[in-house]
Amino acid sequence: MLIYTIKRLLSLIPVLFVVTIVVFLIIHLTPGNPAAVMLGMEATQAEIDALSEQLGFNRPLYEQYFSWIGNLLQGDLGTSLFMKMPVAQAIADHIAPTLSLALIAQVIALILAIPLGILAAYKRGSVADYTLMGVSMLGLAVPSFLLGLLLMLLVGVQLQWLPVAGYEPLSSGLWEHLQYLILPAISLGTIQAALITRMTRSSMLDVLNLNYIKTARSKGLAESTVLFKHAFRNAFLPVLTVIGQTFGTLVTGAVVVESIFNIPGLGQLILNAITRRDFAIIQGVVLIVTIMYVLINLLVDLLYGVVDPRVRLERK
Numbered sequence: 259m260l261i262y263t264i265k266r267l268l269s270l271i272p273v274l275f276v277v278t279i280v281v282f283l284i285i286h287l288t289p290g291n292p293a294a295v296m297l298g299m300e301a302t303q304a305e306i307d308a309l310s311e312q313l314g315f316n317r318p319l320y321e322q323y324f325s326w327i328g329n330l331l332q333g334d335l336g337t338s339l340f341m342k343m344p345v346a347q348a349i350a351d352h353i354a355p356t357l358s359l360a361l362i363a364q365v366i367a368l369i370l371a372i373p374l375g376i377l378a379a380y381k382r383g384s385v386a387d388y389t390l391m392g393v394s395m396l397g398l399a400v401p402s403f404l405l406g407l408l409l410m411l412l413v414g415v416q417l418q419w420l421p422v423a424g425y426e427p428l429s430s431g432l433w434e435h436l437q438y439l440i441l442p443a444i445s446l447g448t449i450q451a452a453l454i455t456r457m458t459r460s461s462m463l464d465v466l467n468l469n470y471i472k473t474a475r476s477k478g479l480a481e482s483t484v485l486f487k488h489a490f491r492n493a494f495l496p497v498l499t500v501i502g503q504t505f506g507t508l509v510t511g512a513v514v515v516e517s518i519f520n521i522p523g524l525g526q527l528i529l530n531a532i533t534r535r536d537f538a539i540i541q542g543v544v545l546i547v548t549i550m551y552v553l554i555n556l557l558v559d560l561l562y563g564v565v566d567p568r569v570r571l572e573r574k
Contacts, residue, residue, distance in 0.1 A: 263560060266556055266559060266560070267556070270552060270556065273552060274549065274552065277545065277548050277549070277552070278327060278330070278545070279323070281541050281544050281545045281548070282322075282323050282326055282541070284537070284540060284541060284544065285537040285540075285541065286319065313339075330545075333346060334346070335349070335538070335541070335542040335545070336538040336541065336542065337538060338531075338536055338538050338539050339536060339538065340531075340534045340536045341536070341539070345538050345539055345541075345542035346542070348527060348539060348542070349524070349527070349542055349543060349546055352522055352523055352524050352526070352527040353523070353524055353546070354427065354428075354523075355425055355427075355516070355521050355522055355523035356509060356512055356516070356521075356523035356524040356525065357509070358428070358435070358439060359439050359442055359443055359446065359508075359512055359515070359516070359521060359523060360446075360505060360508040360509045360512060362436070362439050362440070362443040362447075363442075363443040363444075363446040363447030363450065363508050364447065364450065364501070364504070364505050364508060366443055366444060366447045366451070367447040367448075367450040367451035367454055367504065368451075368454065368501070370451045370455070371450075371451040371452075371453075371454035371455040371458060372454065372455075372458055372490075372497070374390050374394075374455050374458075375454065375455040375456070375457070375458025375459045375462065375497075376458060376459075376462055376485055376486070376490060377390065378390040378391060378455070378458075378459040379458070379459045379460075379462035379463050379466060380462075380466075380485060382463060387459075390455065390459075391456070391459070393452075394451075394452040394455045394456050395452070396452075397448045397449060397451060397452030397455075398449055398452045398453070400448065400449075402445045402446050402448065402449060402514065402515055403445070403514045403515065403518055405444070405445040405448055406441065406442060406445035406446075406515055406518045406519065407518065409441045409444060409445055410422045410423070410441065410518075410519075413441060414441065420437050420438075420440055420441055421437060421438055422441070422519070423438075423518075423519050423520040424438050424519075424520055424521075425438050425439075425519075425520070425521045425522055426438050438519075438521075439521075441519065442512075442515045442516070442518070442519040442521060445515055446508060446512060446515045447508070450504040450505075450507070450508060453500055453504055454497065454500055454501060454504065457496055457497050457500045458490075458493070458497050460496075461493035461494070461495075461496045461497055462485075462489055462490065462493045464493065465489050465492050465493045466489055470488065471484060471488060471489055474488050495562060498558060498561060498562070499558060501558070502554055502555055502557070502558030503555075505554055506550070506551040506554045506555065509547060509550055509551065509554075512524070512525045513525030513526075513528065513529060517529060524543055524546075524547065527539065527543060528540060528543045528544075531543070
């Protein structure tokens, strides 16, 4: 397992190399001089030339890239022109709300999706199965921002159970932290719950009619033991893949939800950076989020061997 882990980590090097190239080219794919875009239409040529000299835009592209990579390897993501602070510090100040929101949304999705998916597979062809699949289709169809607005209106404004917007850090208390994230987490995690429910049902259906399940039932084991210990354990690998992909989507796709609920996360940071043409922030956020997505997929791959010993045997 250790050798496989090392090989997978080494295989990330060319992936991350390509990622750095794509992220670096973001500002250079913008039509015109990046310095002119950052300063706006009212900037004079002297101001544009001065900023180009300051940021190195007047140097050859390959020199800029290797200079950026060199700084990156030292932990320097650059300095925000508008926030007047290092990009790494700006990301560190905004990453905690995004991760908290993604984790809570993922937990809500798992709590709802896995039991409902198992129930739908167990009751295949019944009214419960059709109802759950219909609800999951509805969950896939409703955009997260629309569901968020509906939850704000119903739960926040009319019932006044939870705050409609804002954020409190975990240091203020667990409940104070959670109450601001429950509504956005539900709106963000509903689509993920629908995907996981459908995958759980499909994966469970593949194993429920296999011989070892029939043998377990013939031994008189409780139906819950058959479903959860024998069937779901062997049906979990495809579900785990979807969980990893959906969590990556939660981290990268929280931009709109964070804006609606006024959560100071990476989504709000990058939206403000796009509005102000702060390319250093845009580069840094895109790079960090992409690396997080790649590492999440690596973690899911490594968890395969933990969940199913047959995967370890195949690797050997």
